[in-house]
């Protein structure tokens with residue numbers, strides 16, 4: 001009994017049950033739309049399950065062999081058969097309509113809020129209606145994520161002037177962040193569940209997605225496509241801060257990268273002069 005109780009308290013703990021049947025959401029409008037669409041499907045599925053299984057269990061009990069030694073001979077029921085065919089078709093119609101109503105808010109990015117990061121407009125797809133967004137280019141590679149910040153990363157993600165970071169992406173809240181996703185080796189998959197859907201990083205192609213963080217906080221994700229022996233270690237973190245904090249961070253990051261690059265160039269020069277750097 002104690003064992004059963006302990007097991008039940010582990011399984012039924014709120015932490016264990018959180019998002020057990022439902023999507024992770026709450027970080028971005030697209031993630032919330034995916035979550036609510038999923039819940040509609042789940043509840044409708046649960047309704048059908050209860051009706052069908054209920055009828056089955058009731059029939060097993062009501063018409064059990066002990067009470068009914070001679071089986072009734074039945075040749076179908078036209079009204080019932082038309083009924084459940086039309087009923088199932090109606091359910092599919094409802095699911096289709098609800099899905100198509102929700103799809104645009106999952107696919108198309110909205111405008112940044114007034115207190116979001118102050119951004120210049122850009123015409124590169126995908127784009128919120130007013131064109132203002134923060135672009136982050138994502139490079140997946142075995143086994144780490146690299147992020148380059150700024151509109152011009154669309155031309156060259158390795159532009160020396162742009163700040164970049166590994167593993168943790170720093171972004172401002174209330175700002176539409178458009179992600180341009182690429183891979184430098186095999187197929188990876190970008191997925192931070194609380195911030196939206198899963199998008200593959202495919203070598204030779206560029207895929208896009210977006211999120212708009214509703215509040216500050218830390219969100220965790222992971223490469224969602226088996227990409228090699230160390231795939232499990234390919235974590236992704238998104239740190240959402242205020243627009244002011246983001247601007248300060250980007251500036252510091254830029255300076256630190258410039259300093260570090262200068263030091264590396266200096267070291268390279270010294271090593272080359274001493275013939276310690278292989279040609």
Ligand SMILES: [Cu+2]
Nearest residue numbers: 188223227234
């Ligand atoms: Cu990967």
